[in-house]
Amino acid sequence: MSFKVPRGTQDIVPGQSEKWQKIEEIMRRLCNVYRYPEIRTPIFESTELFKRGVGDSTDVVQKEMYTFEDRGGRSLTLRPEGTASIARSYVEHKMFGHPDQPVKMSYIGPMFRYERSQKGRFRQFVQFGVEAIGSKDPAVDAEVIELAMRVYQEAGLKNLKLVINSLGDKEVRDAHREALIEHFQPHIAEFCGDCQKRLEQNPLRILDCKVDAENQLIATAPKLTAYLNEESASYFAQVKAYLDVLGVDYVVDANLVRGLDYYNHTTFEIMSTAEGFGAITTLCGGGRYNGLVEEIGGPESPGIGFAMSIERLLLALEAEEVELDIHNELDLYIVAMDDSAKLKAVELISSFRAKGIAADIDYAGRKMKGQMKAADRLNAKYVIVLGDTELQEDAANVKFMATGEQEKVPFHDLVNYLLSHK
Template structure:
């Protein structure tokens, strides 16, 4: 028997109903915030991710699904969404659009070869937004507000927003030199990944999971201490806007996003639900003001965005004991007593469906008693039984399975009466 690949998951109908609810909340929220959907390819040229995500990141070094196609081109299944969106922004010259900033969202599968654990799969679904073209700290607050709105609408209560500033290029370079001086004398005590990152991107050392308990981690230079005045002022304005929007947040000087393109505002949203697990991050994002130019777009084009895992959102809801309210019941179940009646049942079922009313009938040629049990399992609101009498008179009854009340209607032209029952 061929089984599902490791790190992937089948979503069966009961589960997909929950996903559809979440997806609707996401799309509705993006609509009111004026973010429009973009759909990019599942795979891209590998260079896109090595240039944007960073060749010192775990994603590029260890987790990408990369292959060579028949034209000897190196392609990669997308491990994250921002690089693809920015590539499309540049390629389609969105910087020339009349409405600026360009506000986009995506919702789809990503792929990373990593160890499977709760809420983390090798194929996973991310929802993310990108606001490109504005350097206003107010839009940083808007991006975080949108993410928090999705969690609030889904009913999550035990979530917190954690905030940090990575500063501009000048601030990061000053911090980089301080980190190199701090770690280089004892870098041999760290893992091979940290050793290779010392001169290229020492900030990534602070994000290392293997060496996070090393004593030098606790005393490492903090980025906020190296922010210049412009970076400090920008970060203070972001915080002021969040306060005006009544969005609580915590400052964490050790917060480091795992991708190289981030600068200035960086944030994560975490679950504080009991039993959620040791990895508490639900969503993360930040500014990437140099990424557009890195991928061939206009210089100094700013951008900010976030990505959230739908799988981890479901885990957080479970940790808080919050059920996703789905609507799965059938409005009408039409049962047939014989072969002639079955033709009428199939026709009535079809007419209800094409008029936007959910309906079901039997396709296993079962007795009426078995059909009614099926109606109960489907939580049908009304049951209609068609037999010899109904065929002769042309009149049938729709019985409310909760109240027991029945309403007569014409099999020939009683569709409007059935519509009224469920309107």
């Protein structure tokens, strides 16, 4: 019987994992610069957290969650996204009491959604995101958006498009909701079953439907921006002003609504415009979620954040033919001629590794020629051959593979020699 990875998952094997590590390195470095320290939350949470936080009317809750009952009869769910968990942690650990607000956090980890597998989309996927909870300053919105853009730019992407919109406050959303119901009600039978349910639950979600995207009624639906009150319009204008100051280019799209119920005010997506990237162009999405913390039992704590898939980022790099600058060099390979030499090689290699020198030896019982070929395949910078002569002299010839030049170095000085020639 043979086994394969479950549908919608993947193995990230050596040769690929280095790319992931490079991307994660960029993300962590930028989070340090922007002061978004890492938070790590459980992979599963109470199902009710996601129902209340993400929203009962969303596809995520209704169709895509991996939910199970534990032996104590509790309903638990593998996290489909990161924001609800972080909001829960913010409340549970009373971070709202910290003197410095907002509390800024970042995360990288696996998320789980039962959806149709396709290129760049998996049922287990790795998501990077940031959250800033505890401030309603529009400058924070601009900072979060700039950080997301910086990740893609520093990874090497050029073909990017930032789309922003305002969903307004509760008053705006309520007025727009009634207008949408009035608009869609006479013709709702033309729409899919999901949209028929959404009409009363959350009609805004009809605008985000993939099944009925070409229906003319969606194109002619009332625009939320037309309902912005003075406060919401002013807030959106400030966000745009800060983005202008930061030199972040954007396009305003009144149809951008995002797929989770907790969004309000600023919402945004970053898309790839690279040729051949695919029909689904979204790389990253985020927005403001004033009210989410209160929904799960905390005090008033406005927040904003984004989430991006590392799988989608790597796909965009592939579409633009961007090669990541990955340093995975082997400093030294030791070729051992016999068992005595192998014993010395093991001793030496341990001392090299203790000083941060990447070193390796043969574990397959190859002859000298096979070991030299292995050193070449591994792209070793230096090679040392150990035999009777070297053991007697307590010294070895260090060969620089790029030129073939060799230099005789005593065993006791090998570490210093290699460190000085790294």
